[in-house]
Amino acid sequence: xxxxxxxxxxxxxxxxxxxxxxxxxxxAWLAERGWSWHQLQRGDYGISVEExxxxxxxxxxxxxxxxxxxEPDSGAPYRFWDYQRPSVRAWxxxxxxxxxxxxxxxxEIIALIAWAxxxxxxxxxxxxxxLVAAPQQTHLDxxxxxxxxQFGVSDGAGQKTLIQHFWLKPKKTPHTMHRFLAPNxxxxxxxxxxxxxYRPGGHDGEAFRGVHVNAFGMFDEAAKAKKAVIFSEFWxxxxxxxxxxxxxxxxxxxxxxxxxxxxxxxxxxxxxxPGNRLFRWQQTMKPPPFWDAQREADMLKRFGGRNTPGYxxxxxxxxxxxxxxxxxxxxxxxxVLPMPDYRYIRLHADSEADTLSIEVRRVELSxxxxxxxxxxxxxxxxxxxxxPLLRGSDAARQQILRDVLRQHITGARMGVFWAGxxxxxxxxxxxxxxxxxxxxxxxxxxxxxxxxxxxxxxEDLVYVLDGLFGRLPFWGADLGSAGTVLVKDLCSTDRFADxxxxxxxxxxxxxxxxxxxxxxxxxxxxxxxxxxxxxxxTAPAKHWATQCITVRLQAGGYAMPYDTDALNDMATQTARxxxxxxxxxxxxxxxxxxxxxxxxxxxxxxxxxxxGVDLFASSVAERRVA
Numbered sequence: 001x002x003x004x005x006x007x008x009x010x011x012x013x014x015x016x017x018x019x020x021x022x023x024x025x026x027x028a029w030l031a032e033r034g035w036s037w038h039q040l041q042r043g044d045y046g047i048s049v050e051e052x053x054x055x056x057x058x059x060x061x062x063x064x065x066x067x068x069x070x071e072p073d074s075g076a077p078y079r080f081w082d083y084q085r086p087s088v089r090a091w092x093x094x095x096x097x098x099x100x101x102x103x104x105x106x107x108e109i110i111a112l113i114a115w116a117x118x119x120x121x122x123x124x125x126x127x128x129x130x131l132v133a134a135p136q137q138t139h140l141d142x143x144x145x146x147x148x149x150q151f152g153v154s155d156g157a158g159q160k161t162l163i164q165h166f167w168l169k170p171k172k173t174p175h176t177m178h179r180f181l182a183p184n185x186x187x188x189x190x191x192x193x194x195x196x197x198y199r200p201g202g203h204d205g206e207a208f209r210g211v212h213v214n215a216f217g218m219f220d221e222a223a224k225a226k227k228a229v230i231f232s233e234f235w236x237x238x239x240x241x242x243x244x245x246x247x248x249x250x251x252x253x254x255x256x257x258x259x260x261x262x263x264x265x266x267x268x269x270x271x272x273x274p275g276n277r278l279f280r281w282q283q284t285m286k287p288p289p290f291w292d293a294q295r296e297a298d299m300l301k302r303f304g305g306r307n308t309p310g311y312x313x314x315x316x317x318x319x320x321x322x323x324x325x326x327x328x329x330x331x332x333x334x335x336v337l338p339m340p341d342y343r344y345i346r347l348h349a350d351s352e353a354d355t356l357s358i359e360v361r362r363v364e365l366s367x368x369x370x371x372x373x374x375x376x377x378x379x380x381x382x383x384x385x386x387x388p389l390l391r392g393s394d395a396a397r398q399q400i401l402r403d404v405l406r407q408h409i410t411g412a413r414m415g416v417f418w419a420g421x422x423x424x425x426x427x428x429x430x431x432x433x434x435x436x437x438x439x440x441x442x443x444x445x446x447x448x449x450x451x452x453x454x455x456x457x458x459e460d461l462v463y464v465l466d467g468l469f470g471r472l473p474f475w476g477a478d479l480g481s482a483g484t485v486l487v488k489d490l491c492s493t494d495r496f497a498d499x500x501x502x503x504x505x506x507x508x509x510x511x512x513x514x515x516x517x518x519x520x521x522x523x524x525x526x527x528x529x530x531x532x533x534x535x536x537x538t539a540p541a542k543h544w545a546t547q548c549i550t551v552r553l554q555a556g557g558y559a560m561p562y563d564t565d566a567l568n569d570m571a572t573q574t575a576r577x578x579x580x581x582x583x584x585x586x587x588x589x590x591x592x593x594x595x596x597x598x599x600x601x602x603x604x605x606x607x608x609x610x611x612g613v614d615l616f617a618s619s620v621a622e623r624r625v626a
Contacts, residue, residue, distance in 0.1 A: 026053070026056055029056050030052070035052075040052060055123065058119040058122055058123060059119075059122040059123065060089065060122070061088055061089070061091050061111060061112055061115040061116075061122070062080065062085055062088045062089050062111075064115050064118075064119060064122075065078050065080075065088070065111035065114070065115060066078050066079060066080070068114075068118075068162045068163050069110075069111060069114065069150055069163075070150070070161070070162075072146065072149050072150075078107075078111070080104070080107070080108075080111075081104065081285070081286060081287065083281060083285045084104050084107075084108065084281070086279075087108060087279045087281075088108055088111060088112070090271075090277055090279075091112060091115075091121075091243065092243060092271065093243065093269065093271060093276075093277045094243055094244045094245070094275070094276045094277065095243075095244070095245045095246070095276065095277050095278075095279065096245075096246045096261050096262055096265040096276045096277070096278050096279070097245070097246065097247040097248065097278075097279050097281065098248070098250060098262045098265075098278065098279070098280050098317050098319075099247070099248070099249060099279070099280065099281035099282070099317045100249060100281060100282045100283045100313070100314055100315050100316055100317040101249050101283070101313075101314040101315075102283065103281035103282065103283060103285070103286070103317070104281065105220065105247040105281075106142060106143060106146065106220070108247075109132065109143055109218055109220060109245075109247070110143060110146050110147055110150065112216060112218075112245075113130060113132065113143075113147060113178075113196050113216070113218075114147060114150060114151075114163065114180075116128050116130055116194060116196075116215050116216060117130075117166065117178070117179075117180030117182065117194035117196060118163055118166040118180055118182050118194075119182060120182045120183065120184065120185055120192040120194065121215055123183070123185040124185065125185075125214060125215055126184045126185055126186045126187065126192045127184075127192050127193055127194065127195075127214075128192070128194045128195075128214060128215035128216075129194065129195045129196075129197070129212070129213040129214055129215055130194075130195070130196045130197070130213050130215045130216040130217070130218065131196075131197045131199065131208070131211050131213045131216070131217045131218065131234075131237055131238070132196060132197070132198050132199075132216075132218045132220065133199055133200075133201055133208065133217070133218065133219045133220070133234055134200060134201065134219065134220040134221050135200065135201045135202075135221055135222075135224040135225045135230075136200050136201075136202075136221075136224075137200045139200075139220055139221045139224075140176070140198045140199075140200065140220070143198070143220070144176050144178075144198055147178060150163065151163055151164050151166070151167040152164045152167075153167055165181075166180045166181055166182055167179075167180065167181075168180060168181050168193065175197065175198055175199055175200075175207060176198045177195055177196065177197050177198070178195070178196040178198075179193060179194065179195055179196075180193070180194040180196075181193060181194075182194060194215070197211050197213070199211060201219075201225050201230040201233075201234070202230075203227065203230075204227065204229050204230065204233070205227075205229055205230040205231070205232070205233030205234060206233070208233040208234050208236075208237045209233065211237045212237060212239055213237060213238060213239060213242050214239045214241060214242050215242060215243070216242065216243055216244075216245060217234065217235075217237060217238040217242050217243070217244045217245070218244075218245045218246075218247070219231075219234055219244075219245070219246045219247065220247050220248070221247070221248055221249075222246045222247060222248040222257075222258040222261075223248040223249065223250055223251045223253065223256060223258045223259075224248070224251065225256070225257065225258065226253070226256060228257055230257075231257040244276075246258065246261055246276075249313055249314060249317065250262075250313050250317060250318065250319040250320065251313065252309055252313065252319060252320050252321055252322040252323065252325075252572075253322065253572055254319065254322075254329075254567070254568035254571045254572050255565075255568045255569060255572045255587075255588045259319060259568070260564075261276060262278065262319070263373070263564070264276060265277065265278035266278055267279075267280070280317055281317060282315065282316050282317050283295075283299070283314075283315045283316075284296075284315065284316070299311060299314075299315050303315070309321060309322075309323060321571060322571065322572050322573075322574050323574060324574045324575055324576060325571060325572070325573065325574055326546060326550075326570075326573040326574060326575050326584065326592075327549070327550065327553060327570050327571060327573060328571070329571045331550070331553045331554060332553065332560070332567055332570060332571060333372060334556055335553055335556060335557070335558040335559065335560050336365070336372055336374075336560050336561070336562050336567070337365070337559045337560070337561075338365045338561075339363060339365075339443070339444060339559065339560070339561035340362065341410065341445065342362065342363055342444055342445060342446065342447075342561040342563070343360060343361070343362060343379075343408050343409060343445075343446050343447075344360070344361045344362075344363065344376070344446075344447045344449075344563055344565075344566075345358075345359070345360050345361075345405070345408065345446070345447070345448045345449070346358075346359040346360075346448075346449045346450075346451075347359075347404070347448070347449070347450050347451070347453070347461075348450075348451045348452060349386050349389070349390075349450075349451065349452035349453050349457070350386065350452060351386060351390070351452065353386075354385055354386050354387050355383050355384075355385070355386055356383060356384050356385070356386040356389060357382075357383045358380055358381070358382050358383065358384070358404060359378070359380065359381050360378070360379040360380040360381075360408045361376040361377060361378055361379060362376075362377050362379060363375070363376060363377070363561035363562055363563050364376075364377050364562075365561070365562045372562060373562070374561070374562025374563065374564050374567075375562075376564070379408060380408070388400060389401070389457060390454070390457065394460070394495055397457065397460050398460050398463065398464050401457075401460055401461050401464045402464050402467075402468070405464060405465060405468060406468060409446060409465075409468050411468035411469050411470065412436070412469045412470050412472060413470045413472075414470070414472070415436050415437075415438075415472060416436065416437040416472070416474075417434060417435065417436050417437070417445075417469055417472050417473035417474070418434075418435050418437060418442065418473065418474055418476075418598050418601060418602055419432065419433065419434045419435075419466075419473040419474065419475045419476070419598060419601075420432070420433050420475075420476050420477075420593075420594040420595055420596065420597035420598025420599070420600075420601065421462065421475065421476070421477040421478070421483070421594055421597060422477075422478050422483075422589075422590045422591070422593040422594040422597060423458060423477055423478060423480065423482040423483040423486055424450070424451075424482055424590065425481065425482050427452075428482075428590075429449055429450065429451050429590050430448075430449070430450040430451075430453065430458060430482070430590075431447070431448075431449055431590040431591045431593070431594040432446075432447065432448040432449075432450075432462075432465070432594060433446070433447050433566075433591070433594045433595060433598055434446040434447075434465075434469070434473060435558075435598065440555075440557060441556070441557055441558065441559050442552070442557060442558050442559065443559040444558070444559065444560050444561060444563075446465075447563060447566060447591070448461075448465070449590075455482060455485050455486060455489075456489075458482070458486055459486050459489050459490055459496070462475070462486070462490060463490065463496055463499055466499055466501075467499070471499055471500065471504075473504065474504050474505075474601050474602075474605060475501070475504055475505040475506070475601060476506055476507075476508060476597035476598055476599075476600045476601030476602075476604070477505065477506075477507050477508070477597055478507070478508060478509075478510065478593060478597055479507040479508060479509045483507055484507065487505060487506075487507035490505055491505055506600075506601055506604050508541050508597060508600045508601075508604075509541065510540065510541050510542035510593070510596070511540055511541070511542070512540070512541050513538040513539065513540060513541070514538060514539065514540075514541045514544050514600070514603070515536045515537075515538055515607060516536065516537040516538060516539050516544055516547075517536070517603060517606055517607050518548060518551065518603075518606075519548060519551070519552070519602060519603065519606065521606055523536045523537070524536070524537040525537060539581065540581055541596075541600055542584065542593075542596060543581050543582060543584075544603070545595075545596035545597075545599040545600045545603070546582075546584070546596060548599050548603060549595055549596065549599050552599075565591075566591050568588075569588045569589070569590070569591040569592055570591065570592050570595070572585075572587065572588060573585060573588075573589060573592050574587075
């Protein structure tokens with residue numbers, strides 16, 4: 001028969017009254033320390049039973065919150081649902097939440113901030129400082145007001161609360177900072193004064209500057225922080241040992257830092273293992289009446305169906321797809337296959353630092369819980385001097401580029417290749433995609449992204465890359481300000497004459513009208529309202545290329561790697577209705593536009609008799625279509 005503790009005073013009575021005292025759990029806690037009831041009662045450990053119960057309660061944020069906090073609408077003791085409890089107790093891990101709406105994220109933040117401030121992180125960190133971040137101040141106000149209510153200091157509060165004596169006068173301008181007074185576990189003679197900073201991310205994370213925290217770094221509504229600099233400023237505010245917790249309802253943006261973090265996080269990550277632990281809370285996990293048949297019917301009506309983006313995100317916490325996507329995630333994924341020979345190369349020229357950064361990755365495809373997952377495997381991450389590339393002779397410059405690319409690109413001496421290039425200026429990235437046509441399928445072989453390169457170096461790179469592929473690729477390039485210069489020089493300058501670009505490189509304006517001829521050679525026709533005769537339909541080049549890419553995707557006509565950045569750029573492309581044709585978003589559109597140029601070049605080959613395209617060619621020698 002096990003001994004049970006005697007009545008140990010106010011705290012135990014309070015815990016019993018609130019239903020959070022569990023004798024078995026308490027005895028397990030004693031056993032972890034090798035303590036016995038008999039010796040504890042006798043005072044062998046230098047601590048009384050009541051004092052041990054205080055430590056037992058203060059060490060665990062879940063137990064502490066359910067003992068001392070209250071429900072603001074009813075005054076009843078604070079309660080967490082079963083699915084929430086593991087996350088609250090994962091206070092010593094880096095955590096990412098990908099949740100539905102109204103699943104308890106704010107409650108958890110409130111509980112952890114109050115626990116950290118009043119208990120000095122359960123007696124582990126004296127003077128704990130925390131940061132609560134969000135894209136806008138309005139996201140923070142709910143948390144601030146809820147905490148002030150728990151401490152009985154909000155406007156109009158007339159009731160003393162159980163934790164009011166921990167409260168110190170806060171700082172209110174220019175941003176709120178709460179302060180809490182608690183025992184100091186390392187220096188009992190000097191109290192612990194905790195701080196919690198509340199800062200909006202704004203457009204560049206500037207408000208995070210000067211904040212350095214050692215307890216928690218929490219980011220609420222993280223999906224709405226769209227600029228990478230906001231997260232980079234947030235991370236730099238977290239000192240070594242500080243735990244990060246990122247919360248949000250997904251919004252379908254697969255190009256955001258929040259999406260990237262959720263993809264890297266792991267469900268049930270063991271304590272002590274590096275990485276982020278992922279929690280997925282859905283409204284369907286809540287007990288009645290918070291989720292039942294009536295509530296489900298209300299959600300279906302509110303969001304217009306079970307498969308709508310609103311239902312998928314707000315109820316199920318799924319990323320889903322963007323609003324009005326050009327290419328849905330479901331259309332892209334069937335075309336994603338293992339592509340071990342594919343390479344993703346990023347070259348960044350920083351003329352101020354005289355540095356050329358070289359990043360090369362391959363893509364590994366795996367499956368997790370029945371879904372495809374892609375990971376980058378780094379093959380090179382180096383830097384070298386940039387000035388030889390900028391100031392060298394044509395031959396020297398081309399040799400440098402050839403040396404950079406050749407060690408990672410196998411190239412080709414036979415086959416049919418389609419290349420698309422969205423050419424940018426110094427502050428705008430250039431994207432190049434190269435695919436080999438095998439049968440009816442385009443197999444992606446290479447993606448190159450350039451930043452900071454002047455026109456003449458971009459020209460040399462296209463020339464060198466084309467040479468590594470045996471002068472086989474047929475190129476489509478956009479005729480923007482950069483593309484116009486590059487296409488003209490590559491096709492007409494003597495130093496590129498041996499490449500014969502005039503036969504294989506074609507520039508396109510996305511706004512120009514093109515005949516709606518598909519890859520099958522069939523043209524879309526419409527009736528001429530004046531003559532009544534059939535005529536070939538025309539459409540803006542960008543729109544028609546988009547339609548043809550969609551047809552190829554639906555037919556499984558691509559073999560694409562799980563290149564996360566590229567797939568996300570395509571999945572987040574959106575369109576809105578225009579006067580006659582859709583208007584496509586300009587956000588992260590460089591890779592999709594390179595795809596469009598690639599398709600436009602293929603379509604041009606279908607309508608230009610004798611354009612130099614021989615789908616049966618098998619060597620460098622070019623056989624013209626008769």
